[in-house]
Amino acid sequence: MEWRRKHVLGLADFSAEEIEFVIDTARSMEDVLTRDIKKVPALRGKTVVNLFFEASTRTRTSFEIAGKRLSADVVNFSSAVSSVAKGETLLDTAKNINAMMPSIIVMRHPASGAAQFLSRYVSCSVINAGDGSNEHPTQGLLDLYAIIKSKNKVKGLKVAIIGDILHSRVARSNLHSLGRMGADLWLCGPGTLVPKEMGRSGATVTNDIREAVRDADVVMMLRIQLERQKTAYFPSLREYARNYGLDSEVFSLARNDAIIMHPGPINRGVELSDELADSSHSIILNQVESGVAIRMALLYLLAGGHNAAR
Amino acid sequence: MLLVKGGRVIDPGSGRDEVGNVVIADGKVADFLPGGESPGTFDGTVIDARGKWVLPGLIDMHVHLRDPGFEWKEDIRSGTEAAAAGGFTSVVCMANTSPVNDHPEVTRYIREKAASAGKANVFPVAALTRGQNGKEMTDFSELFEAGAIAFSDDGSPVRSALVLRRALEYAKAFDFLILEHAEDHELSGEGAANEGWTAHRLGIPGIPSAAEEIAIARDILLARFTGGRIHIQHISTKMGVDLLRMAKRAGIRVTGETAPHYFTLTDAAIDGYNTYAKMNPPLRGEEDRMAILEGIVDGTIDAIASDHAPHDEYTKRCEFVAASNGIIGLETALPLSMALLAGGKVTPARLVDLLSAIPARILGLKGKGTLCKGADGDVTIVDPEVEWEFRESDVRSKSRNSPFFGWKMRGRAVAVLCRGHVTHSLMKEVTPDA
Numbered sequence: 114m115e116w117r118r119k120h121v122l123g124l125a126d127f128s129a130e131e132i133e134f135v136i137d138t139a140r141s142m143e144d145v146l147t148r149d150i151k152k153v154p155a156l157r158g159k160t161v162v163n164l165f166f167e168a169s170t171r172t173r174t175s176f177e178i179a180g181k182r183l184s185a186d187v188v189n190f191s192s193a194v195s196s197v198a199k200g201e202t203l204l205d206t207a208k209n210i211n212a213m214m215p216s217i218i219v220m221r222h223p224a225s226g227a228a229q230f231l232s233r234y235v236s237c238s239v240i241n242a243g244d245g246s247n248e249h250p251t252q253g254l255l256d257l258y259a260i261i262k263s264k265n266k267v268k269g270l271k272v273a274i275i276g277d278i279l280h281s282r283v284a285r286s287n288l289h290s291l292g293r294m295g296a297d298l299w300l301c302g303p304g305t306l307v308p309k310e311m312g313r314s315g316a317t318v319t320n321d322i323r324e325a326v327r328d329a330d331v332v333m334m335l336r337i338q339l340e341r342q343k344t345a346y347f348p349s350l351r352e353y354a355r356n357y358g359l360d361s362e363v364f365s366l367a368r369n370d371a372i373i374m375h376p377g378p379i380n381r382g383v384e385l386s387d388e389l390a391d392s393s394h395s396i397i398l399n400q401v402e403s404g405v406a407i408r409m410a411l412l413y414l415l416a417g418g419h420n421a422a423r
Numbered sequence: 424m425l426l427v428k429g430g431r432v433i434d435p436g437s438g439r440d441e442v443g444n445v446v447i448a449d450g451k452v453a454d455f456l457p458g459g460e461s462p463g464t465f466d467g468t469v470i471d472a473r474g475k476w477v478l479p480g481l482i483d484m485h486v487h488l489r490d491p492g493f494e495w496k497e498d499i500r501s502g503t504e505a506a507a508a509g510g511f512t513s514v515v516c517m518a519n520t521s522p523v524n525d526h527p528e529v530t531r532y533i534r535e536k537a538a539s540a541g542k543a544n545v546f547p548v549a550a551l552t553r554g555q556n557g558k559e560m561t562d563f564s565e566l567f568e569a570g571a572i573a574f575s576d577d578g579s580p581v582r583s584a585l586v587l588r589r590a591l592e593y594a595k596a597f598d599f600l601i602l603e604h605a606e607d608h609e610l611s612g613e614g615a616a617n618e619g620w621t622a623h624r625l626g627i628p629g630i631p632s633a634a635e636e637i638a639i640a641r642d643i644l645l646a647r648f649t650g651g652r653i654h655i656q657h658i659s660t661k662m663g664v665d666l667l668r669m670a671k672r673a674g675i676r677v678t679g680e681t682a683p684h685y686f687t688l689t690d691a692a693i694d695g696y697n698t699y700a701k702m703n704p705p706l707r708g709e710e711d712r713m714a715i716l717e718g719i720v721d722g723t724i725d726a727i728a729s730d731h732a733p734h735d736e737y738t739k740r741c742e743f744v745a746a747s748n749g750i751i752g753l754e755t756a757l758p759l760s761m762a763l764l765a766g767g768k769v770t771p772a773r774l775v776d777l778l779s780a781i782p783a784r785i786l787g788l789k790g791k792g793t794l795c796k797g798a799d800g801d802v803t804i805v806d807p808e809v810e811w812e813f814r815e816s817d818v819r820s821k822s823r824n825s826p827f828f829g830w831k832m833r834g835r836a837v838a839v840l841c842r843g844h845v846t847h848s849l850m851k852e853v854t855p856d857a
Binding site for chain 1: 618619620623624625626627628629695696737740741742743744745
């Protein structure tokens with residue numbers, strides 16, 4: 114297929130064909146990563162700006178490594194300033210960065226819709242590295258890729274996503290990526306963090322972790338944001354762990370060959386027991402590895418690498 | 424002297440819906456001459472209203488003129504120009520200005536500026552509490568003497584049930600009216616859109632309908648308990664309408680308004696993070712929209728008001744959660760309300776009730792909301808058939824925050840008289856007064 118996208122803002126409007134195409138491209142990128150010299154000149158002379166308005170280590174590093182492996186010049190611009198706070202508006206920041214003529218802006222922002230907003234006012238490509246509770250498309254793609262590498266398929270697999278669904282951009286992007294590829298999706302968490310309307314996404318919604326995990330092929334645990342405790346979505350971390358934490362006992366309900374995923378960083382002992390996090394079922398580090406390949410693939414595609422090569 | 428000739432005069436106040444002639448003299452309605460008969464010679468301006476509707480001047484009982492304090496968004500002149508262009512002869516402006524209209528000096532400033540620069544009658548609403556802090560009542564009677572016609576902390580609710588109880592009890596002795604922005608602030612929290620599938624899909628924090636409904640229930644119960652009079656502003660939810668209906672049946676002194684966007688749009692309009700569809704209360708679901716329509720048809724809802732809320736471009740051109748709440752509405756309220764006529768369930772006379780007669784009655788505006796002899800010479804002449812497109816370049820307001828640009832409208836105010844002066848005209852032969 115021909116790649117026509119200028120931006121990657123979310124997976125909501127990605128077709129199955131496009132998703133497969135990104136995965137295929139990521140596979141060839143992974144070949145690069147196995148070489149001795151892990152660098153190709155595909156993005157030489159291109160500038161990638163990592164524009165991060167929210168703290169992030171792994172996603173930013175992953176994008177930075179991906180860019181550098183493709184020989185792009187990568188610039189990091191971090192600002193902890195929330196969009197709502199007084200100061201330069203996102204629009205002004207965007208215009209300023211745009212005036213420096215980057216090829217691609219990778220943005221993380223606390224407001225849902227921020228990436229879509231940015232893309233309307235800049236002339237370069239935009240990759241959404243997480244916008245509020247909306248989407249985290251590279252995570253949705255890398256999770257899909259990691260599952261494919263482990264299971265050789267996605268269609269028909271029971272995937273349970275467990276935790277704070279309400280605020281999770283990872284869950285929303287995974288609903289699109291895994292849903293589009295035919296997974297049997299389950300969403301689970303306390304009633305306060307799993308809106309009943311989420312059933313309209315096509316996933317099965319439950320508040321019972323056992324029901325979600327039973328016969329699952331993939332169990333994806335989401336990070337509980339400790340700072341959300343101030344608005345008391347659940348009584349205590351202890352109570353949360355008791356009802357929605359994954360331990361060996363609950364996990365034993367899943368298929369024998371089930372895998373455990375987590376977008377990181379893990380709160381060990383809260384949503385995921387120490388033991389399981391390091392078990393052979395865990396593919397958490399494969400997810401991280403897949404992330405670099407997926408991000409290389411997207412940078413490459415957006416920079417026109419694919420079409421130029423044709 | 425002015426003669427509005429040969430139009431269909433729809434005036435529920437006098438029970439009139441017939442073709443005739445309205446004579447205006449000295450800023451008042453001087454006479455009504457029915458049918459085709461009209462003075463052979465008339466010493467004054469003649470407006471040919473044949474094929475048009477002649478209505479008592481429309482009253483928008485909920486606008487934000489942003490003056491004093493936010494004059495770059497709107498001021499009394501631009502706001503009343505927008506009102507006139509939209510067919511309104513009177514507007515009721517909320518107190519969340521800067522300074523807040525909690526002092527007679529601010530009320531007088533608004534009245535005086537409106538008298539000299541306004542294109543419509545401006546009736547200020549004073550704050551219910553000082554600085555809209557929700558704690559201490561303002562000086563109701565002094566504000567009333569300065570020209571305030573009602574009391575409200577609109578923009579935010581009166582959070583304390585105790586403060587609202589006291590206000591209702593105190594106001595009762597003077598028969599002052601309290602207008603209430605019904606919202607449980609804690610429940611709406613950091614929400615930015617109706618809590619429902621659209622907001623969940625977009626990852627936008629939700630405002631549950633219960634935040635409005637609980638507050639409406641509270642307000643009704645306090646009105647019942649105190650015997651005070653309360654008017655619920657901008658009702659957006661199904662249960663809000665149901666509660667109002669129930670309260671009226673129980674004989675509680677409560678009235679309510681909605682805004683055109685609540686019966687025209689649903690929260691689907693925020694898709695794509697459209698900040699021009701962001702307001703508070705937020706656009707709700709289809710079930711709510713249908714219930715609002717039902718409330719309009721069966722008389723539960725007393726009035727349609729625009730909640731005209733001008734905002735400058737940069738506070739809308741930003742992330743959805745950070746964007747200001749509100750849309751302009753003075754220039755679209757009438758045509759959007761006229762769309763209700765299409766189903767046949769709302770009659771033109773009922774529309775006049777909703778947009779003029781009942782607001783005048785609720786607010787106690789003497790001489791307004793009717794064209795009976797001796798009433799003020801406030802007249803809105805409407806072409807019910809004209810089709811037009813609402814364009815950004817048409818806007819008279821200083822702000823441009825509307826989700827309705829590009830909409831095809833049917834029906835429009837073609838001439839407006841305010842106390843006998845022409846404040847707006849799209850008719851060739853009628854020139855607006857300076």
